[in-house]
């Protein structure tokens with residue numbers, strides 16, 4: 416008997432990943448301060464070209480904000496590079512405590528906890544919370560992000576998936592569950608791939624009726640929604656009715672890291688029981704300083720938010736007028752539905768090669784098969800000229816012979 420061939424095994428996996436269209440190439444992309452949303456890309460053949468990014472989550476251009484950059488320059492001069500340890504072993508800097516205080520103020524909550532990313536905050540918090548609730552039942556929106564799904568799975572409790580944003584389905588599932596069992600409803604505010612927004616108030620009402628806890632991922636909303644950037648729940652004035660709000664510093668805040676906020680006993684419990692928090696080195700002071708500066712800045716500056724939303728509305732208006740299949744959500748995200756992974760890849764390559772427009776194809780398993788798409792985001796850094804150039808390119812390509820050839824195979 417021959418022994419197991421590891422190399423052949425993994426080569427086989429890569430080959431089938433290629434064959435089922437799930438292989439991913441990353442486009443090398445150099446952003447330059449002051450030049451976003453334009454950037455220099457390096458194409459597969461090695462040539463460099465300037466492109467306009469239409470798929471960034473740096474919604475407010477905070478990645479090149481001078482106040483945030485200054486705070487980070489200062490922090491590295493003052494505190495050096497890494498944190499030097501986990502939060503419990505020498506990694507709790509004053510800056511990280513200040514950032515948590517700033518988040519309590521933002522979300523009007525008792526307590527906040529900073530993680531190294533939005534992913535780890537979801538994974539760690541949901542896992543710990545669910546594990547610690549006796550005989551817990553979890554209700555999870557079917558379009559929840561992978562980090563929530565993995566956290567819920569780690570929690571190991573009974574789980575029910577409700578149809579996306581479907582309040583009636585959620586109520587049916589809640590009704591069918593013993594009222595005495597602890598329950599947790601996990602959902603997002605802005606769904607990043609469809610661009611729609613959850614009926615947060617209705618979900619809160621159901622949570623009250625059936626005595627369930629609520630866990631809300633506001634990753635695509637913090638910084639961008641609400642008068643101070645507190646998210647959709649702030650905009651609706653219902654932040655205090657959510658048990659846990661989770662967010663990131665990596666998207667609208669333009670830096671990196673994640674967090675949760677909520678009642679003291681909840682956040683303290685997660686702090687003491689989430690391995691994804693406990694057993695990892697704290698964020699470096701330089702990153703924390705950037706996140707803090709960004710959060711504080713966006714509490715009072717609305718110009719970035721107003722510009723980003725105005726740009727998104729402008730883009731949506733033009734897309735609606737064009738002969739282009741899209742999803743009409745209430746958020747800033749504009750998904751263009753293509754419906755096939757090979758077509759999606761072909762169209763994004765043409766946009767990149769012929770029109771200098773960078774929009775990454777979003778294929779399965781990130782979105783359901785048959786709904787492959789381009790996910791466009793108009794940021795505060797885009798101008799009306801950028802939008803006009805994009806619309807000309809889309810109208811041109813979508814009405815071309817090449818496009819119909821791609822779509823009909």
Ligand SMILES: *Cc1c(COP(=O)(O)O)cnc(C)c1O
Pocket residue numbers: 532533534535537560562603607632634635663664665666672673
């Ligand atoms: C990106 C994302 C996360 C993860 O946040 P990171 O800070 O990038 O790790 C969590 N939830 C949702 C909905 C996301 O889109």
